[in-house]
Amino acid sequence: MSRQDTAAAADVPARVAVIGTGVIGNGWIVRALAAGCDVVAFDPAPGAEATTRAFVERVWESVATMGLADTADPSRLRFAASAIEAVEEADLVQENVPERLEIKHRVLAELDAHAPEGVVIGSSTSGIKPSELQSACTRDPGRVIVAHPFNPVYLLPLxxxxxxxxxxxxxxxxxxxxxxxxGMRPLVVRREIEGHVADRLMEALWREALHLVNDGVATTEEIDAAVVYGAGLRWSLMGTFLTFHLAGGEGGMRHMLHQFGPALKLPWTKLEAPELTDELIEKVADGCEHQAAGRSVAELETRRDAFLTELLALTRKYWPEAEGLEGRI
Structure with a gap:
């Protein structure tokens, strides 16, 4: 199945400009190439082009498993000598520079000044609000929006x-x-907030996990097992609310809240993150290295991508109606 099956072919941007080619930027490049777009990238870092091309070659098999547009071709990627050159004929611009507001302001102001009229400029920022991003732009600030993906961008659709x-x-x-x-599943957030939606949820889990490690309750491996073999399996299909809806039996969420609601007042949740001491850093890092068991990051990424391609196919099989969702909250 082509990635373009979820939208009209007329909406596919002919040329996508990607500014910043780190992990997220390279993921966007592969995503756009797989959809049959021309991609023009820019990154001032030495060796950026070689790194990106090696990345595209390494992960192309994974995206091919998910389905490619008829015109998908890695050779449709080229690197520009400047950000201005990269965006001058773009139909969509994706910015992925470091998460520092002063850098975002400088780059986005330049992109806004030179991108063609009416072209959307999406920022991959995971936490900065769009109004803050727009404040440095003078030509058409309204077209600068948050377009926050999830790693690996070339596989995960949100x-x-x-x-x-x-x-x-x-x-x-x-x-x-x-x-x-x-081939993405857009989630149009109703109002701007730091961290948007998904990262706010993940940060809550991350904060609790750090407390459990810090307090000696569990190791990183044990916490990950609790997610992988418990909640994570349910969340991958139903998410948080529908999972709890089932927990209420025939009475659904209404019964669940009435029965278990009082437990929400118990002091389980740590509302603030623990202090990131050297001891906590070592506990977390040592735990992750133990879990990796000598496997490189590249090996772990390959294993993750193979799993995700199968999981995404399984999710579509059991939730085919999701294909018609508007994806709005």
Whole structure:
């Protein structure tokens, strides 16, 4: 099945500009190439082009398993000499520079000044609100939005779309259609908030996990096992709320909240993250290295990608109606 089956072919951007080619930027490059787009990238780091091309070659088999557009071809990637050159004929711009507001402001102002009129500029920021990103742009700040994906971008379909105070609904809709045409599942967030939606949820789990390690309750391996063999299996299909809906039996969520709601008042949750001491850092790092068992990051990534391709296929099999969801919250 082609990645373009989830959206009209007319919405597929002919040329995607990717600014910043780290882990996330390279993921966007592969995602766009797989959808049959021309991709123009820019990154001032020495060796960036060689690193990106090696990455594309390494993961192409995984994306091919998921399905490629008829015109998908890694050779449709080229590197530009500047960000201005990269965006001058783009139909969609994706910014992936470091998560520092002063850098984002400088780069986004340049992209806004030179990208063609009406072209959406998406930022992969995981935490900065779009209105803050727009504040440095003077030409058309409303087209600068948050378009936050999840690693690996070339496999995981979720992209959080968040407009700022200058963003008109037509811009958000244009972005939704374009990202859907890249095979993504856009989640249009109702209002801007630091960390958006998915990262807010993941940060809560991450914070609790650090407390459990710090307090000597469990090791990193034991905590990961609790997720992998417990909640994670259910979440991969049903998410948090529908999982708890089933926990209420025939009475569903309403019964579950009435029966178990009082437990929400118990002091289980640590509302603040523990202090990141050297001792805690060593506990977490040592635990992860033990779990890796000598396998390199590249080996772990290959294992993860193989698992995700099969899991995504399984998810589609058991939740085919998800293909028709608008993906809005």
């Amino acid at each position: 992209v959080e779309l968040v407009g700022g105070e200058h963003t008109a609904p037509v811009v958000t809709e244009r972005a939704r259609a374009q990202y859907a045409a890249l």
